[in-house]
Amino acid sequence: MLPFVSWGLFMRNVAIVGVGTSRFGVRNDVRIDELAWESVKDALNDAGIEQKDVEFCSVGTFGSFNAEILPAVLCCDYCNLRFKGTLRTEAACATGSAAFFTGFNAVASGFADIVLVLGVEKMCESPTPVAVEFIGRSANYFWEFENFGVTFPGYYALHATAYMNKYGAGEEDLARVAVKNHYYGSLNPKAHFRNRISIEEAVKSRYVAWPLKLYDCCPISDGSAAVILASEEAARKLTDTPIWVRGIGVSNDSANMSRRSGFTSLAAAVDAARKAYRMAGIDYDDPLRYVDVANVHDCFTIAEIMAYEDLNFAKRGEGYLLLREEQTYIGGKIPVNVDGGLKAKGHPLGATGVGMIAELTKQLRKQVENGRQAPIAKGNALAHNVGGTGHYCYITILSLEKPKWGG
């Protein structure tokens, strides 16, 4: 691994200068390219640039749910972004962050000055049982799906069972994640679910993969999100409030659940967090001293609780206590998923990671709706995007302050 000082020798600073997000939800009113345009148009307008200014397009789509096999070309064409160069990234549910990482590298390396990152997913083109099938196949298909039919809720349920057994968290503790995220979803006009729920409603819902119930699960959603990245020189011409990429940490773990060391944490998330904190100059022992607001990967309620611990927002086995004390609401120690999270905002796989970046950019600029703006005192925000069940992890740290490592 490179020593800390090396980043600045090779990499340029990268700023976010424009963001856009479509409404998430069942979007069977549009095709995938039309859905992409909703966020691309907003991001271009937000950055104040024309399509001709864009030099490269990084597109995150998981695919399979959707008939179109070449979403990058299709969406770029619809958005009038031809002759740029494009590709499609895949990192399961962290596909959007992988697209962002690719765009970041294009700017940081000096390959391009202005890059469009698009995340888009059209999951509702497939019937729900088929969508459940595609997501369940997303690990080691041959050894763990072909004969055992594990679903995605099932993979996280394996973790919920182990966590609850080890630390004594109850089903109501899991429900608190859903209650919080539905509350903030109700304040976000782009969220899939706008209804508030109670702990009682959540624990009464039917089992999907015991011990996880319907209200422990994020919905199957359509949506798109877009971000414009710029080099420091380009960013200075476009905006007075660039949002800087301060650190990125990436990791991956075994495809097979049977090769994991344990089920109360995602080792890839811990690894990615350590790398991202190191690049950003954040002390792993005390991240809350640096971070104002976070979006974490709450595809299932247990995932948000493990994220608190993997990011070291809470000690091992104490993540669920943050929720009992409402420390992850605005006004608490660290507001988390105040856009509704995957649970209420929705989880269109490719759009999710880019949507997190778009949301946190707006949080740092203090541009979100009333009632869900986190206090910004330290100037840093964190996106934790897990692909699969800790198969991939991308952690991105954004800042109002220009990083010290950038050249």
Add this chain to the structure above:
Amino acid sequence: MKIEGLPIVIDQKAKIPIYTSLRELRVNYQFGVSKIEKFFNGLREGVVYASKCRSCGETYFPPQADCTKCRSSDIEFLKLSGEAELETYTIINIKPSTFAHYKDYVVAIGRLKEGVKALAWLEVDDPSKIRIGMKLKLEAVKREPEGVYTYAFKPCGDGDA
């Protein structure tokens, strides 16, 4: 409401037109298994094999023919004792489309005596009696209605589940 002469229906709930593709796709994927054929033949004979590197001793389950730790492909198939302890489990209530014909099934991860873990169904009559840490046996079993061999955990000991 279907529109005559077009693959479009008006969705009753959302009141919007939906176009359904005419080109249905069906696919059964094919896998090359020549390097681990012995594993599958073992299941027919009632044996569950792991693989073990003759060079560095690393044990793999599911079995793999290449030791990617020491880069040797000199491996042997190791008969697993089947003795295991339950590490975690779930019950799949909402099933994928290709598993819709099964009753709710228990997916378990067990740690085997040999040090490797396995993910498989846990065949029990009453899932409420399952306890983390309970003793299990990993066995080759025939899966119905397909009639093909695979492997599964079963409770062992005092018939406590």
